[in-house]
Amino acid sequence: MLKINVGFVIFPDLTQLDFTGPQQVLARLPNSAMHIVAKSASPVPSDSGLGLVPTHTFQTCPQLDLLCVPGGGSGVVQALNDADLVAFVRGQAAGARYVTSVCTGAFILGVAGLLEGRRATTHWAFTDLLPLVGATHEKARVVKDGNVTTAGGVTSGIDFGLHMVSEIAGAAVAQAIQLGLEYDPSPPFDTGHPDRAPPAVATLVAQRNINARAAFRAALASARAAP
Template sequence: MSPPFNIGFVIFPDLTQLDFTGPLQVLSRLPGAAVHIVAKSTAPVPSDCGLGLVPTHTFTSSPALDLVCVPGGNQGVVDAIDDRETIEFVRRQAATARYVTSVCTGAFILGVAGVLKGRRATTHWAFADLLPLVGATHEKARVVKDGNVITAGGVTSGIDFGLSVVAELAGETVARTIQLGIEYDPAPPFDSGHPDRAPAGLASGLLSGRYGDSRSAYRAGLERAAHKL
């Protein structure tokens, strides 16, 4: 019997749950996969919408991962990039993993772990201009693959990322079957999912409002971590 393909999601307080649960739903259906939810302890981890998430492993009990995925989250990532245990776990697993991946602002955790130096990468549009602080070059796309590093854009792009990985590992037919099974057939009521298409002023309003303080906190945290890169 072939060993399982170990997929591990690294979670932390105040992560954005859809960054995690979107690709989790897809990748858990990958034939031969074993999914692990890894955190500092096995205590429930609160997400930024109040949903509690239960880890299956700690940093010390986690198996070696074939694919490690780090989700994002505004304040959650700010705290995680300052957390030595989280960064060291990601760095250690990235050294041997077949794929090292992130969704949304989880890219900055990869960056502080030294994974994105010299790589093309993407993240949530509101934070993309900060990628050079971790040595990465921003590429505007929902999913960017550079070698064994795969980064996805904001939140919902994690589903696209998951399907892309399934197609690479198990073939397009399996990926299409999973897509049909979860009825992933987006038809949003508004064409405002990206600043290139959103009404004038909407993106700038978010940058000065919801994301303004977070951007400042990210910049400060990344500058503190710069000596580690």
């Protein structure tokens, strides 16, 4: 049986948990090979200071069966106008069985033309920008539309990873991975989504995202205008 090639596209200043959460889950997918792909073979800095080491470059990466693009604030803003990265995502998606993203990585799929007419999700603070890439927001932690699956913000990448394992290898395998990772969240506060967070907390976080949203709008407009 041929191995399933799983690949994550990484870029400077990505949110490391967007990548490492689902990567840890999908690394346990039976009969799979993991590929960490970047523009060059040099270590890639994440937004938390953790350096990430690629296993492949755009030139050496084989055709992926599952392509995943993580997100990140300033990292995605820069990546949206990286023609080589967007071309790599578009080219790999053409031959992939599963085209996926976590958090604001959805916008990289979007500028590659992969969300046009699809239902999708992303980090809650940026969901209203999805129409700028032709997508319709669906309020869910993980959204599947055809062969495209998008996940919400950051930690939803773990849920996404389990969804993908279940789809590829069955629910029993996904459940075993969940148990092995002891993924049994019980956070001290029920404030993980603005629907449940106290208004003052939601407002504070929303204010912090004002500049990021403006940067996303500008980057999307530039990327969509590019030939």
